[in-house]
Amino acid sequence: MGVIHIKDHHGGLHKIEAIEGWRVMEIIRGHGFAIKGLCGGACACATCHVYVEPLWSEKIHPARDDEEAMLDEVPTVADNSRLSCQIIYTPELDGLTVELADAA
Ligand code: FES
Numbered sequence: 001m002g003v004i005h006i007k008d009h010h011g012g013l014h015k016i017e018a019i020e021g022w023r024v025m026e027i028i029r030g031h032g033f034a035i036k037g038l039c040g041g042a043c044a045c046a047t048c049h050v051y052v053e054p055l056w057s058e059k060i061h062p063a064r065d066d067e068e069a070m071l072d073e074v075p076t077v078a079d080n081s082r083l084s085c086q087i088i089y090t091p092e093l094d095g096l097t098v099e100l101a102d103a104a
Pocket residue numbers: 025036037038039040041042043044045046047048070083084085086
């Protein structure tokens with residue numbers, strides 16, 4: 001068990017428990033945050049868009065082509081954008097910090 005830090009749409013910072021093997025999108029949603037995750041993690045909607053704190057970007061596996069292609073469709077994409085359904089939580093990500101994007 002570890003934690004993820006979430007910056008919400010209003011700038012609030014929250015520490016939530018993470019579960020190994022779960023998608024970060026599922027963990028965030030499971031704690032009641034307003035993240036849609038409409039496609040359920042199929043990399044087909046981008047409603048799980050988050051901004052990863054730059055310190056953590058290099059610790060997460062790079063985005064695959066299908067994730068990059070989906071992010072390219074997002075108007076608010078940034079260098080540190082990721083689809084949180086494509087990040088599987090592992091103990092190495094204990095302390096991960098992400099900010100919920102507006103469309104998430
Ligand atoms: S939940 Fe649809 S792309 Fe992540």
